[in-house]
Amino acid sequence: MPDVFMLAAILLLATLGVALMRAVRGPGRIDRIMAAQLVGTGGVGVALVLGAARNAPAMLDAALIGTLLASVAVSAYVRGRTVGQPETGGPGRADEAGRSE
């Protein structure tokens, strides 16, 4: 049984590697953030599977922390792209300057 779980963990990790290709290629910022999000949830999956393979219930806490904080980076990104703009709508300077890259 541990081997089955390890196989699943390997496949999950390979899946994350594929998703990272999107983060490398972009093209948009949002694609990279999405890929990071996927690696976050994927990492939680790997932690669950590893915990089952090793018979280590404590690894569930790592999965729990991973899910709790998975969304923090996304909200920081959404907050960051509106830095330096007034309270009402529209994409801000931060985004405009960044798009030239």
Add this chain to the structure above:
Amino acid sequence: MTWLDYAVIVLLFTGVFFYAAGSLGLVRFPDASSRLHALTKADNVGLGLVALATALHWGSPAIAAKIFAVWLFAIMAAGMTAQLLARTAKDDDEARDPP
């Protein structure tokens, strides 16, 4: 190997399949909105199935409750981030149109 083990294996690899589908969607789909669609759905089904498989494997109600909490948080976070990112993607699309 009991029937439970087989159930665990089937659930586990179905979950891995959904993860793979989500990743493929992220890589292959043409624009940000459809990628977001692939990501937020396939991914959480995948996590849900993997969580169910591990919960069955542990076979303890306390641990199952913790795994359920993991999945619940993941669903909630996915809902929030999907909204944020979708609105952001929309803004980006509008900003890209010539004024």
Add this chain to the structure above:
Amino acid sequence: MDLPVLDHLFALTGALLVGLGLCGFIVLRHPLRQLLAVNVVGAGIFLILGGLGRGGSGTDPFPQALVITGIVVAVALTAFGAAMILRVAAEPAPENRQAGEDAGETR
């Protein structure tokens, strides 16, 4: 698979991370990128500590404790570095200003 190098796998990965980070720290010129590079070096050092503490009876708790405090101190100092970069950028002193159009590039 019983290669001897497998015992050292994580420690070696850590050593490579230190090398990569060091190289990035020297070659990359933007201070924010250098901050990232310092973080990579730190991660490598932590992996060396952890990887070398892993023997037959589990991982040595002593380096684990060191690494935990190290992670927290690293993030605190990263925050300090970021604050310093922002302060330098906010300073209107002429020597920090680059005349011309390539402002807005973060490289």
Add this chain to the structure above:
Amino acid sequence: MTAAFDILLCVMILGTAGAALFLRDPLAAIVFLIVLGNLLGLAWLTLDAVNVALAEIAIGAGVTGVLLILARARLVALGDNVVCEPMPLWARLGAIALCAGFTAVLSCVVLSITPDSGLTARIEALMPRIGIENPVTGVLLAFRAYDTLLETFVLLGALVAVWSLGPDTAWPHPPAALRIFDPGLRSVAGAFGRVLLPMALVMAAYLVWAGSDLPGGAFQAGTVFAGGLLLAAIGGAIGLPRADSPALRLVLVLGPLVFLMIGLAGAVLGRFLLFPDGTAKMLIVTIEYALAASIAVTLALLVAGSPATPDKQD
């Protein structure tokens, strides 16, 4: 099977680190640093160092990412006028060669050391004397308590240093607000932040409580709660305090102060940081709860940055 997993993980760690350093888009680089944090968390799990994995995941996913993404956004908003002249090619090649040589030497040194469990057995033998079962917590708060005490001072010192970087007109106003400006986005993030903050608090309390016998502890708990605080602040569910608020100051020094008082009480009884027999566990848990609160608030404020002049709230 395990070996294949480890190798794949290490390859991915190295690839991610390379991407974090050498991708041209700075946001992509930061994203890869976040991913690196997640993968390192998995590496610590496979090393059976769950204590470290908890801290790494909470810091990597929750705090460093926010810190760097915000720092970059603020830098771009300032016009990003930091001078950085590119190095000439020969210097670059030389640096790469030098680093390759250094890496080779370091790898040889690493290979010459046989991994072993080091002090595990001796620490295990000492654990019954302090009545807790998590050896990492034992090292942090009993055997090497002095280090941990000083480390909490370092954290506090870093916050003081960040605060001192604010412009003169800004003191003692709060740091620039973290909340999202767009009302629609803010309502989404705020609703989630209001749900998540209490959950992060529960999780942090659980981690301290579990930390005496299972993996967990003050540092992990503090970073998890810091992540919750940041998310709530970004959603506008909580505001940022003024730097001279007495309540804030009290929370910031609570951990180090409780630690120091208990240490001094030990000094009265014979030795600095002596935990009398039978009370060690109670004292350690007390210190840990106070420390977790201080660490959480300190980390969240470190991410928020220097005080900002009120009319330039971005």
